Amino acid sequence: MNRLSTAWGDVALARYPEDPRETLRAWDAADEYLLRRLAEDDMRASLPSPPAAPTGSLVVLGDRWGALTVSLAAYGPVQITDSFLGQSATRAALARNGVEETAVRMLSARDTPPARIDVLLVRVPKSLALLEDQLHRLAPAVHADTVIIGTGMVTEIHTSTLKLFERIIGPTRTSLAVRKARLIFCTPDTSIPRTAGPWPLRYALPDDAGTPGGRPGVIVNHAGIFCADRLDIGTRFFLKNLPARHDAERVVDLGCGNGVIGTAVALANPRAEVTFVDESFSAVASAEATYRENVDSDAPAAFLIADGVSGIADGSVDLVLNNPPFHSHRATTDTTARRMFEGARRVLRPGGELWVVGNRHLGYHVRLRRLFGNCEVMASDPKFVVLRAVRS
Template identity: 70%
Template sequence: MTTPWGEVALSRFPEDPRETLRAWDAADAYLLRHLAARDVPPAGSVVVLGDRWGALVTALAAHRPTQITDSWLGQEATRANLARAGVETGAVGLLTTQDPAPERIDVLLVRVPKSLALLEDQLLRLAPAVHADTLVVGAGMVKEIHTSTLRLFERIIGPTRTSLAEQKARLIFCAPDPSLKRPRNPWPHAYDLPDDVGGALAGRPVVNHAGVFCAERLDIGTRFFLRHLPRTTDRRRVVDLGCGNGIVGTAVALADPAAEVLFTDESFQAVASAEATYKANGVPGHAEFRVGDGLAGVADGSVDLVLTNPPFHSHQATTDATAWRMFTGARRALRPGGELWVVGNRHLGYHVKLKRLFGACETVAGDRKFVVLKAVRSR
């Protein structure tokens, strides 16, 4: 990426030679050009919210910024990009969306997230640290910035306006108003599952932190999956891979308290949600909650059953790279005879990848939109 201060070599994490997606976009570049054009460079406490792969904090490392992200993969990419640029990781603060907010913010740079709820939650958490002289600038692609986005900035921080578009990117300028009466933070959000879910989950509570997929209702893919989950008899080590709010893993634990369930996701918000959902249901079994890259760190051949609903987007890009990593990680972690169960949109064609990886794939259930697939590790 070419910045006003020189070129920076950037990559996503984990690096994949087959993947062509960049670790930065026009919005990152636009924001950096704007900062360089100001008479006064960023000074004081600089906070970068939602920096997707570390492009912004790497370029601004001289100002010792603090990054706040919901993505474990994004945080690891930042570490790698800082090291590649010769910057010590200690020169940049690396926080998650679950960490306490900084006490004072003099410059707040916001990469607008896909989730409006996550933006709302994070602005409400950071607003007390913002003061009248804080420089607040948001950035995003034109398709990511809506009227509702600007209203959030106005409602939580202060008067807001936007820039002209450049290379399909736009900036948001917000003037902090310390006298603004902010709304109560509605996150995390809890609701009870509908009775028609059936089984032990009917009427059970679910807890969602902001930004988790379908945080306000049960999504139809998970609803379909719940109707076709396998019995866990003799499958004592179970993984809810890409766990989201943990409904699937909690359903397994409720059905078989003897099962050991690992909830894992690359989103800090998701794993916090899964843990809160599990605890809210008072499940007597054993569970582990882990933020990371899928099944990395799980011993080979140590798992009996993996359940997953893979994402097929990386921010605004449609890609199967994440699903492929999840499938290959599951095959490695499963014992011989262990099973991977996948729910997904029918049009994604996951059966092709599973047949290539496992040698066979069985369709357990399907309707016009979704399909549940099973693959067994033979050896």
């Protein structure tokens, strides 16, 4: 845990879940730059008077670990995020800093946004599609006097980012870079038509993807989901090498994304009960939509927005399927994969199996062998490997 110094006092922050081995901070130079700008006299005047409860007039979009929301808690902000872990980090930070959770209103990226926004702060996400979707959703609440400031590292703010702000909200400019971070200033143009965004997208799965009995026909993707308009090559490889199972069993699609893997399992084995789990609200919404498009509505399935398998009972699962991410925003890290593997081992029954697909160079076999005591290569090509570990 570290302390972020702001004009409103020091704030104790940590990523979620808090891990003493974690070396990454819960904020970066982009968060600091925005908070410093808000503390300047001309900007302080634009902030709402500290309310007794959130009003919706100050909206923080895409706050990663709660640094912006908690620092500005006195102004009753509404936090909008697609991340369950981001929400959880914010709740933990509020408690850690002695702030009542009711001081902040938390919404997911799928929730209805506030009807009026006077100040909009945007932490630019990695996904341009997610930014597009959220700007479309928030634009009707913006008025001519709304103050809009975005922030991000210079590697995150591109010409396409600025064009999105300009096309959906209004004229946009950027600040000078400070410590490799920039601010975005956008002036609302209420003459721009407020149209709905293009999301979710639907596309047909290629004929050569997956086995005939387990090939979903249509994939549904809300904004922000990895490879939203096509099947990524890692998932394609996994689909071709999924275990052939026919017994009644409980299967978890861990880090489900758009749900194509779990849906393929449900189609290939109608006796399976599949649970789709992801920390992204949009991912779980995509997975449920994909499942409903392809599987009989009476087939048993569950959809969980959670920190890994935290909502699943120990020793209750027969099979876990996992394509773990190896990035946390801009940072490359195996922390998420490690926690997914540990959680999978906990929920698997004795004899239960974890199947993992990953890039060969990530070396997941070493960690799996250390954790499970075994690891077998089930399939490989020059780029990817499918591994199986069995809980003894």
